[in-house]
Amino acid sequence: MTGKTVTRADLSxxxxxxxxxxxxxxxxxxxxxxxxxxVALTKGEKVxxxxxxxxxxxxxxxxxxxxxxxxxxxxxxxxxVLVFRPSHVLKDMINEGAANGSASQAKTA
Amino acid sequence: MIKSExxxxxxxxxxxxxxxxxxxxxxxxxxSISEALASGDRVxxxxxxxxxxxxxxxxxxxxxxxxxxxxxxxxxxxxxxxGKELRERLNEGYDGG
Numbered sequence: 001m002t003g004k005t006v007t008r009a010d011l012s013x014x015x016x017x018x019x020x021x022x023x024x025x026x027x028x029x030x031x032x033x034x035x036x037x038x039v040a041l042t043k044g045e046k047v048x049x050x051x052x053x054x055x056x057x058x059x060x061x062x063x064x065x066x067x068x069x070x071x072x073x074x075x076x077x078x079x080x081v082l083v084f085r086p087s088h089v090l091k092d093m094i095n096e097g098a099a100n101g102s103a104s105q106a107k108t109a
Numbered sequence: 110m111i112k113s114e115x116x117x118x119x120x121x122x123x124x125x126x127x128x129x130x131x132x133x134x135x136x137x138x139x140x141s142i143s144e145a146l147a148s149g150d151r152v153x154x155x156x157x158x159x160x161x162x163x164x165x166x167x168x169x170x171x172x173x174x175x176x177x178x179x180x181x182x183x184x185x186x187x188x189x190x191x192g193k194e195l196r197e198r199l200n201e202g203y204d205g206g
Binding site for chain 1 (some may be wrong): 110111112115119123130138139141145151154155156157159160169181186195198203204
């Protein structure tokens with residue numbers, strides 16, 4: 001674990017390294033991918049990326065909420081929320097990665 | 110929309126690129142995110158959202174059918190938090206209908 005934060009710049013760098021495109025074009029392609037995903041979601045579509053996960057939109061009904069600090073009632077309007085469901089491949093990758101640090105040594109013995 | 114449809118859209122917008130390059134671009138992006146998460150890093154894409162890894166402690170669960178107790182080992186799970194801009198876009202003009 002390095003505790004680092006990966007950003008758009010890192011993703012475009014990966015694209016730049018993988019293909020022979022310019023840095024500028026690599027950055028634009030990363031942006032296009034995110035934009036296409038966003039547009040599909042705003043249309044209420046699901047976005048399914050195999051071996052990564054599925055983004056879907058869930059509709060929440062309006063309800064009366066409460067400010068937990070003051071106890072005051074507040075109306076919460078109906079809204080749409082985005083849900084990400086990771087694929088098994090991604091979940092397994094993350095657990096293998098995490099296991100490298102601690103639990104896995106026991107298994108190799 | 111599935112991955113191949115996303116690739117098709119990008120290929121259409123970028124006629125100067127080979128289809129296989131577009132496939133490579135899309136795979137590279139999602140693989141980079143996955144690899145970052147696997148090494149415990151966070152991925153923050155402003156306006157879109159942030160991916161992070163959450164740790165879940167081990168616990169004793171129960172088989173709801175038999176009532177038997179089962180050991181659930183500790184694990185790490187990926188988590189996505191929607192960015193502010195995308196959250197707003199999802200709700201533009203939405204009134205529950």
